[in-house]
Amino acid sequence: MxxxxxxxxxxxxxxxxxxxxxxxxxxxxxxxxxxxxxxxxxxxxxxxxxxxxxxxxxxxxxxxxxxxxxxxxxxxxxxxxxxxxxxxxRRPTTDAQIIARLKTYPGIKDVMAQRIVKRFGTDTLDILDHDPRRLLEV
Known part of the structure; x- marks a missing residue:
């Protein structure tokens, strides 16, 4: 603003x-x-x-x-x-947008971002917000 x-x-x-x-x-x-x-x-x-x-x-x-x-x-x-x-x-809504957002986080490279989105799909950001321990499933 x-x-x-x-x-x-x-x-x-x-x-x-x-x-x-x-x-x-x-x-x-x-x-x-x-x-x-x-x-x-x-x-x-x-x-x-x-x-x-x-x-x-x-x-x-x-x-x-x-x-x-x-x-x-x-x-x-x-x-x-x-x-x-x-x-x-705006909140990412497609797999490609979510992968691009994940890659901006420290320590998450392209391959890991793809694995996370493959596992959780469009629920990925909700999981990060509300239950980040689920990332251990990847």
Whole structure:
């Protein structure tokens, strides 16, 4: 979520006034843990090329499925960008998405992620959240 407020004389945007984009993060171009300023390149359905999203948010892993609210801006040097006001990680729903998410966890490589998903399928993330000891079954 963006922490930047309106400037003097500006009104804060209403949540309903913001446009929504959904997509998959191709890569993080820049992220500052201190300021949380982030630049993402995202595959957005209906857009012919990668979309640049900018704003303050937590670190986002490559391959994350996201939903973003904000507005389009044109930066003088960097061109068309989507200025984030709010960003949400969407829960992975396919085996491939779950495998990609698992591979972001320390110590879980591709083969292990595939074995976990083969064993638990689309219930994998629920098992991790509620009964992680079941991973010993793999």
């Amino acid at each position: 963006s922490e930047r407020g309106p400037k003097d004389g500006e009104r804060a945007p209403k949540f309903a006034d913001l446009e929504q984009l959904e997509g998959v993060v191709e890569r993080t171009v820049f992220h500052s843990p201190e300021s949380r300023w982030t630049v993402l390149r995202v595959h957005v359905q209906g857009e012919p090329a990668l979309v640049t999203l900018v704003g303050r948010t937590m670190g986002i892993e490559d391959g994350a499925d996201i939903s973003a609210r904000g507005r389009w801006i044109v930066h003088p040097s960097h061109g068309r960008q989507f200025q984030l006001e709010h960003l949400t990680l």
